[in-house]
Amino acid sequence: MADLAQLAGVSKITVSRALGDSPLVNPETRERIQVLAREHGYKLNISARNLRLRRSHTVAVIVEMKPSTDRTMFDPYPLVLLGGISQELTAAGYSVLLTTRQGASAAAVQAADGLILLGQGAHQDAVRRFDKLCLPMVVWGAQSASDAHVVVGSDNRLGGAVVARHFIALGRHRPVFIGNPSHPEIFERLDGFIDALAVRGIKPLLMRRDEFTVDSGMDAVRSLHARKVGFDAIFACNDLLAMGAIRATLDLGRSVPADVSVVGYDDMPLGASFLPPLSSVRQDWQEGGMLLARKVLALIEGEPASSECLPVSLIVRST
Amino acid sequence: MADLAQLAGVSKITVSRALGDSPLVNPETRERIQVLAREHGYKLNISARNLRLRRSHTVAVIVEMKPSTDRTMFDPYPLVLLGGISQELTAAGYSVLLTTRQGASAAAVQAADGLILLGQGAHQDAVRRFDKLCLPMVVWGAQSASDAHVVVGSDNRLGGAVVARHFIALGRHRPVFIGNPSHPEIFERLDGFIDALAVRGIKPLLMRRDEFTVDSGMDAVRSLHARKVGFDAIFACNDLLAMGAIRATLDLGRSVPADVSVVGYDDMPLGASFLPPLSSVRQDWQEGGMLLARKVLALIEGEPASSECLPVSLIVRST
């Protein structure tokens, strides 16, 4: 920058101002300097600026992404959220520093202006860990009375309730829930499901399954059958589970949706092309990501931000 | 750091050394300072260090991730690559700066020590654009004589050839290729496919389809049928297309694999649970990501790095 200043016959600070479009420089001078900078391929040193401004214009996004061939990596889930986040942050001139739980101790995270945590972790442990960094932080997941963070998430209770009402409307009365309620989000779905069914005095059966895969879904239904448990509706907390459940149900010679209604969750694109086309609860991840981003940005600017709960919608197809 | 120095009764530089585990300080002093730092919750200012060292220990990863509900965002593809990249970089003390094509002009990218570009872009345009940043760069995609970059990718020609040989072994002689060969990687698959079939004097039919979806695959097969084109084998350049093709084929009353053999590409986890279980070409993305990371790191260290072509394997299931 000093060189550029000499070239332009002005001082460093004037160059700085010119490049920053400051109104403190003569428009002509500014133009001249900007042209000169472009010609010489001058690039501002971001690290220096970050140091001086005590701002990195960077937000760290912490994903629970195990390096192994793990389910979460294959899910649309984090990527679509990331898409929304990225879009908003980029628009605001911020960058996304992507980190896994393990890597979050790496240096660069500390330099971030804010934190977005995707997934609270099994027992809020993730949340507590990153709290220590003392950075503006927002979390994607389920609201919880116990923590005072800004949380953005879908209305999982509503999701469960909507499915329950759907089953009630269809006259089903022996519903099954497949999933792992130790994830806060899943728990909420189950809870909403139970509450809404209780209105009609119906109690669903919980098939706890830790894996969110097709195989796991098939296994759940087979195990129901083996135990000779009757059921006429299945709410799977994920589309893959739902697909597996449908497959196993059909294998057992029962019809979907005539004998058994099935609803999944997430409305993955593949669901619409499944045979039969899958009914599912859709949450707007794109919007969620954007909201997360806007909230951190607000916090970074020192403005207040509140938790938010996004609506979900039931997409009824053929199951 | 100055405060900490005063607290410890030493100079700033000694603190710096102690925290950096430099052998230049007395082990006792080092220990004392580190304890003090921890107690007082002292955090190194990364921006200052970056400035001084002219190193950010950050690698920018540029993904072609459109903000819209686009296919790439739902694919396992970028995330698994990212997983591998992230794992290696983290292990080496580096961080991942995730950027989209659009956002890559954002400040922070310039501060990165290196660049990983996922996808060359339709006509190498992405490559050329980021070349200007003059950073160590490696690209995921297809080798090409025309560019002098370090490229890591799967052996797409081999992928095509393997499928061709599989079809030949099955005695098929009217194969169809579904996909969009204007992507360099897809082109290679097609090319390898054609070459290997040519040995037996077989010429495949190309069904060009731009979308990589189930619907698109169904559409391709229906269109073949409408045009009364005979075929007994389908090589889809993506598993979703393959699933669609199978579905449409079955709909038309033909059997898979008795009448028509189908092979997909990518071996997505869902493929194994598809009905019938999908045969597919598997590429090792995890490994690819790790390789990409290692190569940028090498370039950053000033060491040479060469392009690399990863093997692929045909997973034969029931189609």
Add this chain to the structure above:
DNA sequence: CGGTATCAAGATACCGATAACATTTTAGTG
């Protein structure tokens, strides 16, 4: 013409770390 806004540009200090060189302390040696 002195006095005061207004605008443009410069001087200086500083952000918080580390490299290079300088200095002091300690230990070892004949």
Add this chain to the structure above:
DNA sequence: CACTAAAATGTTATCGGTATCTTGATACCG
């Protein structure tokens, strides 16, 4: 005990920008 090598610590300068405060020039006023 003088002398030297090695170890431990300190001094200074610097990375490359920007905020703050000043200064100089120009314009406008009665």
